[in-house]
Amino acid sequence: MKKSVESTEEGWKRRYIQHVSATTNRRRQSFSTVYLSLTILALIIALVPLVLLLQTIISNGYHFLTWSFLTKVPAEPTITHLDAVGGIVNGLVGTIVVVGLALTLSVPIGIGISVALCELKGSVTETLRTSLAVLLGLPSVLFGIFVAAFLLRFHAPSSGVAGIVALSILMVPVIAISGEEALRSVPKTYVEAALALGAAPSKVMSRVTMPMALPRIITGIFLALARASGETAPILLVIGISSTPQWNPFKQTTALPTLVWQLLQGVFPSQRQECWGVAIILMAGVLTLNIIGRSFLAKSR
Amino acid sequence: MSVSDVERIEQVSSFVNGIRDFEPPQIDATVMELRQVSVSFSGRPAVRDISFDVTRNRVTALIGPSGSGKTTLLRALNRLHDRTKTAQVTGTITLDGVDIYGKAMAPGVLRSRVGMVFQRPNPFPAASIFENVASGLTFNGVRGKSLIQDSVEESLRAAALWDSVKDRLKSPASSLSGGEQQRLCIARALAIEPEVLLMDEPTSSLDPIAVGQIEELMTSLKELATIIIVTHNMQQASRISDDCAFLLMADDRAGELIEFSPTAKLFSNPDDSRTVDYISGRFG
Numbered sequence: 001m002k003k004s005v006e007s008t009e010e011g012w013k014r015r016y017i018q019h020v021s022a023t024t025n026r027r028r029q030s031f032s033t034v035y036l037s038l039t040i041l042a043l044i045i046a047l048v049p050l051v052l053l054l055q056t057i058i059s060n061g062y063h064f065l066t067w068s069f070l071t072k073v074p075a076e077p078t079i080t081h082l083d084a085v086g087g088i089v090n091g092l093v094g095t096i097v098v099v100g101l102a103l104t105l106s107v108p109i110g111i112g113i114s115v116a117l118c119e120l121k122g123s124v125t126e127t128l129r130t131s132l133a134v135l136l137g138l139p140s141v142l143f144g145i146f147v148a149a150f151l152l153r154f155h156a157p158s159s160g161v162a163g164i165v166a167l168s169i170l171m172v173p174v175i176a177i178s179g180e181e182a183l184r185s186v187p188k189t190y191v192e193a194a195l196a197l198g199a200a201p202s203k204v205m206s207r208v209t210m211p212m213a214l215p216r217i218i219t220g221i222f223l224a225l226a227r228a229s230g231e232t233a234p235i236l237l238v239i240g241i242s243s244t245p246q247w248n249p250f251k252q253t254t255a256l257p258t259l260v261w262q263l264l265q266g267v268f269p270s271q272r273q274e275c276w277g278v279a280i281i282l283m284a285g286v287l288t289l290n291i292i293g294r295s296f297l298a299k300s301r
Numbered sequence: 302m303s304v305s306d307v308e309r310i311e312q313v314s315s316f317v318n319g320i321r322d323f324e325p326p327q328i329d330a331t332v333m334e335l336r337q338v339s340v341s342f343s344g345r346p347a348v349r350d351i352s353f354d355v356t357r358n359r360v361t362a363l364i365g366p367s368g369s370g371k372t373t374l375l376r377a378l379n380r381l382h383d384r385t386k387t388a389q390v391t392g393t394i395t396l397d398g399v400d401i402y403g404k405a406m407a408p409g410v411l412r413s414r415v416g417m418v419f420q421r422p423n424p425f426p427a428a429s430i431f432e433n434v435a436s437g438l439t440f441n442g443v444r445g446k447s448l449i450q451d452s453v454e455e456s457l458r459a460a461a462l463w464d465s466v467k468d469r470l471k472s473p474a475s476s477l478s479g480g481e482q483q484r485l486c487i488a489r490a491l492a493i494e495p496e497v498l499l500m501d502e503p504t505s506s507l508d509p510i511a512v513g514q515i516e517e518l519m520t521s522l523k524e525l526a527t528i529i530i531v532t533h534n535m536q537q538a539s540r541i542s543d544d545c546a547f548l549l550m551a552d553d554r555a556g557e558l559i560e561f562s563p564t565a566k567l568f569s570n571p572d573d574s575r576t577v578d579y580i581s582g583r584f585g
Contacts, residue, residue, distance in 0.1 A: 013448075013452070013494060014494040014496075016312065017413070017438070017441065017443060017493055017494050018410075018413065018414065018494075020315075020441060020442050020443045021409070021410055021413040021414075021441040021442065021443075021493070022407075022410055023442065024409070024441050024442030025407040025409040025410045026407075027442075028407075028409060029407065
């Protein structure tokens, strides 16, 4: 048998490195334990407020979860009927109309922008990207104020359409930027494979890149949707108020977040209690949207 | 006394202090022992019941058609499957008699003793040539400038790269050509002086000249380390390896060991007819 390196003098370096490596690994293991405990602590710190929030909303709001709560208009409490609780159908309809139409408006614009960001080069694209990033970071109340200023300037009345515009300004950057990331996540090799077959860039986009990126794009859309459904600030100033379900977007309407706002201003304790009911519906809706969105992402992995 | 002398003294004294609780590895002809090793992904076996011994200071080649589990088996030898949640490795693999999946061996220690070179050159692109080679040492907590400098030079020399890069050690690794990058990766793996070096088709993305250099390199590296190489190239296996393991996909798509013999025997007088068929190019 050949004499091994370990038994010769040159072996000292290997033994030294192995010794250092073993020491380092032992130290690393204890560090790892400490670090893992800190991570678990961080998890608990993050979970406590979440659980408390859910617990408060559910315990205060679960008894509102009835069919009539979803289908009736709010009842105004009177001196004789202090506990009158109606429903929230006006807010529900308003939210569906406003958010649904805002979605139909912002999805094509958002995806169009993300394709442009992905495909076009030059300073215009860079400016666009920067502007979107800025829009993404702005407090949402500014969108409301912006649209409200327009309404004032042209002496236009409040309406669902104004809310749709405000929410679209909020959603387009989310969809565009997440869409661009989704498109860029498609490995270049597939794009090159299609190009090498003579495909035009537009074909590559529509037949290769877009289908592969679709799950992630849909996730981005659902996250934008979830955010928009819960936003109060952009629509509070511009959609007006309606005590009946309003399917016409050109009329004044009430959405769930603005309903919470109205109820909070109510003089009767029962109205303020009703907020919990709206909160639980809103929370369930947003949670569902989030779960659906993320399930698309999970499917793509 | 210069700074480097001080460093050297520190190294030596730390080493002498450390050697008391350091057990020198058993010197045995067998460096790694595989017994009934199976790897499965989500319950579906990819390789099954592989047993053979890897002999020290020899080159062991894993050959077989695509999908026969050569790479899967190789990656089990330094626990690279650990990070794949669906992967499960069963059976026993020992390094110098110690179970590598056991409590006695931390994965980090194992991987500092069993190095790896991948199919595609993967130097850290943002790091310099020097930093790439030194990275294994720094990851493992080795300090001491002169030791690292010596190791980098030695490893680059061993990988036949020193002459072409000695004047640009600070330039990024991405500035090298493909063949140079692969030799850089070999130098990076050698710098921590692994006992075993795993090579996963290290020459498949290289031109013939670079292939020739790396094959030459492997033959000379035998002195320093035991090499286990996955290769698709029969000529390469017969040229450079001393032992050869032939794997083949079974009906359920799991790789099985058909034959393990010294290369000379496997290529001239194999025991199994399937080995004859594969080597003579009748399938695969």
